Amino acid sequence: MLDIQELSKKAVDWAKEAGKKSIELRKKQIKIKYKSSPSDLVTEVDQEIEKFLIGQILSSYSDHGIVGEEGFFKGDPKEYDTLWIIDPIDGTTNFVHQQVNYVISIAVVHKGEGLIGVVYDPTRDELFFAKKGEGATLNDRPIHLQTPVPLREGLICTSLFWNQRTEKLGLDHLVDELPRSCRGIRIYGCAALEMAYVAAGRVDAYISLSLNPWDFAASKIILEEAGGITSTIDGSTLTFEKANSVVASNPFLYKELMEFVARN
Numbered sequence: 001m002l003d004i005q006e007l008s009k010k011a012v013d014w015a016k017e018a019g020k021k022s023i024e025l026r027k028k029q030i031k032i033k034y035k036s037s038p039s040d041l042v043t044e045v046d047q048e049i050e051k052f053l054i055g056q057i058l059s060s061y062s063d064h065g066i067v068g069e070e071g072f073f074k075g076d077p078k079e080y081d082t083l084w085i086i087d088p089i090d091g092t093t094n095f096v097h098q099q100v101n102y103v104i105s106i107a108v109v110h111k112g113e114g115l116i117g118v119v120y121d122p123t124r125d126e127l128f129f130a131k132k133g134e135g136a137t138l139n140d141r142p143i144h145l146q147t148p149v150p151l152r153e154g155l156i157c158t159s160l161f162w163n164q165r166t167e168k169l170g171l172d173h174l175v176d177e178l179p180r181s182c183r184g185i186r187i188y189g190c191a192a193l194e195m196a197y198v199a200a201g202r203v204d205a206y207i208s209l210s211l212n213p214w215d216f217a218a219s220k221i222i223l224e225e226a227g228g229i230t231s232t233i234d235g236s237t238l239t240f241e242k243a244n245s246v247v248a249s250n251p252f253l254y255k256e257l258m259e260f261v262a263r264n
């Protein structure tokens with residue numbers, strides 16, 4: 001039997017400890033490597049934090065599986081009922097260049113259902129949190145999306161899609177027309193933070209053509225508990241087991257946004 005209370009406390013403690021580590025380690029010279037290209041970075045801090053989180057999780061829950069971006073846990077996710085989906089640092093490019101706008105993202109998923117979401121922004125000391133069925137909080141204050149917002153008054157976050165495959169997908173109007181159809185576009189370069197900001201009502205929607213489960217898992221749980229909606233860009237259910245496009249939205253904006261996306 002899973003003790004959700006205990007799981008939550010540990011997930012939060014470890015996210016905060018990892019956040020503290022990220023700030024400490026960043027003060028020193030750090031090694032930065034290219035993964036697939038000069039715009040795809042990994043640092044020794046990403047790796048150290050992933051190893052730290054894996055160590056903590058397995059010392060308390062040796063029968064749980066872990067999916068992490070840097071791939072230090074070797075088990076097959078399909079073999080575990082309970083999975084921790086972690087991004088040790090979401091927003092590595094920001095971490096390297098700006099030392100802000102990055103987060104530690106931790107989700108606990110049981111048999112495909114999101115139980116706990118933790119997104120911790122260490123430089124602002126902001127903790128976005130949700131437990132399935134019990135609502136979402138920002139630094140322990142409940143967050144719940146209640147204000148209708150039409151697209152023309154919405155602030156929309158994206159991962160940059162003007163250098164992606166919008167033409168092939170028939171989505172060029174997102175590049176050409178979305179900026180003029182809403183109040184403004186924001187790009188923070190940290191998917192988990194951007195989705196958590198939708199949950200907190202700081203922006204009204206977030207769209208990405210391609211994210212991995214560790215980018216969206218924790219924030220999806222938080223946003224849905226805050227009353228928001230997530231789906232893929234074609235309106236299908238967003239599940240935790242594979243990479244996908246992501247729409248994360250204020251519930252009142254979702255229909256209008258999806259109609260805009262589906263246009264053409």
Ligand code: IPD
Binds near residue numbers: 069090189190208
């Ligand atoms: C990236 C960030 C970015 C998103 C990329 C992700 P990383 O994660 O979330 O905002 O556009 O798709 O890969 O590599 O910094 O953990």
Ligand code: CA
Binds near residue numbers: 092
């Ligand atoms: Ca990365």
Ligand code: CA
Binds near residue numbers: 069087089214
């Ligand atoms: Ca990420």
Ligand code: CA
Binds near residue numbers: 046087088090
């Ligand atoms: Ca990462």
